[in-house]
Amino acid sequence: MTRQDEFLSVQGPTNQSPYLIDVDYAEGIYIYDKSGKSYMDMIAGVAVNNIGHKHPKVISALKTQIDRHLHVMVYGEFIQDSQLNFSKTLTSLLPENLNCVYTVNSGTEANEAALKLAKRITGRIELVSFRGSYHGSTHGSMSVSGNESKKMAFRPLLPDVRFLSLNSIEQLSQITTKTAGVIIETIQGDAGVRMPETEFMLALRNRCTAVGAQLIFDEVQCGMGRTGKLFAFEHFGIVPDILTLGKALGGGMPIGALVSSNKKLFEFSYNPMLGHITTFGGHPVVCAAANACLEVLETEINFNEVERLGNLLETLIKTEEEIIETRRIGMMFAFDMISFERVEKVVKRCLDKGLISFWFLSQPNSFRLSPPLNINEEEIRMAAEIIISSIQETKI
Numbered sequence: 001m002t003r004q005d006e007f008l009s010v011q012g013p014t015n016q017s018p019y020l021i022d023v024d025y026a027e028g029i030y031i032y033d034k035s036g037k038s039y040m041d042m043i044a045g046v047a048v049n050n051i052g053h054k055h056p057k058v059i060s061a062l063k064t065q066i067d068r069h070l071h072v073m074v075y076g077e078f079i080q081d082s083q084l085n086f087s088k089t090l091t092s093l094l095p096e097n098l099n100c101v102y103t104v105n106s107g108t109e110a111n112e113a114a115l116k117l118a119k120r121i122t123g124r125i126e127l128v129s130f131r132g133s134y135h136g137s138t139h140g141s142m143s144v145s146g147n148e149s150k151k152m153a154f155r156p157l158l159p160d161v162r163f164l165s166l167n168s169i170e171q172l173s174q175i176t177t178k179t180a181g182v183i184i185e186t187i188q189g190d191a192g193v194r195m196p197e198t199e200f201m202l203a204l205r206n207r208c209t210a211v212g213a214q215l216i217f218d219e220v221q222c223g224m225g226r227t228g229k230l231f232a233f234e235h236f237g238i239v240p241d242i243l244t245l246g247k248a249l250g251g252g253m254p255i256g257a258l259v260s261s262n263k264k265l266f267e268f269s270y271n272p273m274l275g276h277i278t279t280f281g282g283h284p285v286v287c288a289a290a291n292a293c294l295e296v297l298e299t300e301i302n303f304n305e306v307e308r309l310g311n312l313l314e315t316l317i318k319t320e321e322e323i324i325e326t327r328r329i330g331m332m333f334a335f336d337m338i339s340f341e342r343v344e345k346v347v348k349r350c351l352d353k354g355l356i357s358f359w360f361l362s363q364p365n366s367f368r369l370s371p372p373l374n375i376n377e378e379e380i381r382m383a384a385e386i387i388i389s390s391i392q393e394t395k396i
Contacts, residue, residue, distance in 0.1 A: 003034075019351065026053035029372045029379060031356070040355045042371045042383050047189070047221045047332070050248035050293075051301070052372040057292045058251040065288035075103065075281040082287040089294045090257065093230060095239045100262040103255065103282035107220030107246025108136030110256035111183065113276050114242045115140050117260065118181025118214040120267045120275060126160045128175055128182040128213070132191035132362065135183060135218055144183050147190070147362045167200045172207045179213040181242070186232035187222040192363030193327040193334040201236040208241070216242040220256070221332075224248035225297050225373050228307040228330030235329075251293030253286045297373075306330055306373050309380050313369070316384035320391050333369040340364040342394070349390035355383060 001009070004020050022034045029052055031039045044050060051058070065082050072078055087101040104110050115127060129135070129144040136142065142151055143158035151157060162179075164171040166188065175182055182204065188194035196204075208215040217240035222232040226248065229235060233243075241264070246256040258265075268275035310331045317335060318326045325336040337343050343359050347367055350357050358368050371383070 019356075021351075021356075028052045028054070029375050038354055039351070040379065040383055040386070042369050043356050043358045044248075044370050044372050045252075046247070046358065047226055047370040048247045048250075049252055050224050050226060050373050051251060051296045052374055053252065055251060055293070055296060057296055058253075058289050061288040061292035062253075062285060065285050068284075070285060071280065071283060075278045080282075080284050080287075082284040082291065083282045086287040086291040086294070089291050090259070093294065093298065094243070094259065097239060097241070097261050098243055098259045100260060100265045102258040102260075102265055102268070102276065103287065104258065104278050105254055105281050105283075106136075106256045107218075107244060108138050108141045108256070109278070109281070110220065110244035110246055110258045111135045111141040111144075111216075111218055112138055113258045114183065114216045114218075114244050115144065115181060116276055117242060117258065117264065117267065118216060121214055121264055122180045122212060124178055124180035124213075126162065126176075126178045126180055127158070128162045128164060128179055130166045130184055130188075131163050132166060132188050132194055133183075133185055133218075134188075134190035134362065135185070136220075150361065166194060167197050169200055169203045172203055175204075175207050175211055175213055177211050179208075179211060181214040181216050182208055183216040183218055185218045185222060186236075187227055187329055187332065189221040189332070190360055190362045192336070192360050192366045193329065193332050193368075195327070195329060196236075198236050201238055205238040214241040216240060216244065218244050220244055220246035222329075224293075225301055225303065225306065226330055226332050226370065228303050228310065230297060230303070232329075249290050249293065250286055251289045251296070253289040255286045255290050256281075301373050303330075309375065309377060312377070313371075313380050313384055316381070317387055320388050322391055322395070331369075331371055331373055331375075334360065334363065334366045335369075336363075336366045338365070343367045345394040346387070346390050349394050350387060353386050353390060355386045355390075357387070 024032045024034045029041050031041050091099050131146045133146040135145045143161050217233050219232050223245050243259040249255050314328045323335050327334040347357050
């Protein structure tokens with residue numbers, strides 16, 4: 001039995017055509033397979049490896065914590081240096097009202113907790129989300145995600161969920177005193193990098209404040225520098241009541257974070273006690289990695305350079321005539337083509353040529369890029385050359 005056959009027989013599948021790269025190791029912006037072939041990772045594990053693979057500061061933090069202890073108790077009971085240091089670092093980078101962290105295992109879990117917190121704070125049950133959104137694949141987060149084709153097989157989901165259109169200020173009147181929380185990706189990822197307008201975001205913030213609804217920003221994918229700012233909401237000059245993070249936050253380790261005020265998060269501690277609980281959330285090894293990742297983002301990543309190189313890559317690729325439209329913010333890219341068939345051929349040819357790109361679940365006519373933020377200009381130009389040649393070589 002081949003390694004691929006073993007993989008397909010004993011691991012639960014997510015789709016019928018996985019990439020099946022047989023990974024040996026990864027470092028910087030490259031992944032190496034067992035045959036020694038290198039792959040330029042221009043997707044970064046789908047916006048996870050924002051500081052590249054195997055960053056030395058993350059590896060050092062992991063080794064130091066492993067030598068001290070692993071799991072010692074369920075979250076919230078013991079004082080642990082790595083948890084405390086991580087929470088202090090994260091809140092130091094955020095506005096004053098986002099001063100308290102509840103650490104969980106993934107972005108989806110952070111969104112689940114955020115929905116519960118909004119209900120707990122307000123005593124209301126209605127949730128509002130937006131068409132095109134993606135907030136995860138558990139029942140609650142799926143309930144507030146906008147792709148119906150991904151949800152049909154798993155209904156019934158949460159009741160009392162209302163969907164609005166992104167950038168429709170008129171529809172914001174549907175957020176009322178019955179609304180517990182409004183959840184929105186600060187930049188929609190799975191929909192193909194869809195950006196809300198500043199006027200709309202200001203109106204959304206004002207409407208939630210007026211009716212007492214909790215405004216939840218899901219920055220699981222678009223946070224941690226991906227948009228050219230540490231947090232995507234910085235582009236709009238507003239602050240959420242509740243922030244969710246994940247993906248790149250762990251520097252390659254699995255983590256999610258629910259961030260709000262200390263007063264609001266205290267609501268989980270009574271009526272009922274353990275209103276939210278996790279066994280492995282805030283795992284000390286993961287928190288050590290996340291703290292190191294935050295320090296790298298703060299001290300080593302030049303966000304002006306992220307924007308400059310992001311613009312360069314977009315400019316180089318969109319000159320290809322088959323690119324119908326591009327959408328980009330920072331190093332978060334969507335390139336529209338005429339059909340999924342064309343996208344699939346280009347993505348597969350890129351893979352053959354040693355470059356990893358991907359597509360969107362809800363925007364199959366686009367291919368996506370989300371390279372490490374510390375990629376350099378030579379690598380950007382090399383990636384553009386591979387992508388353009390892959391488009392040209394797969395033309396009918």
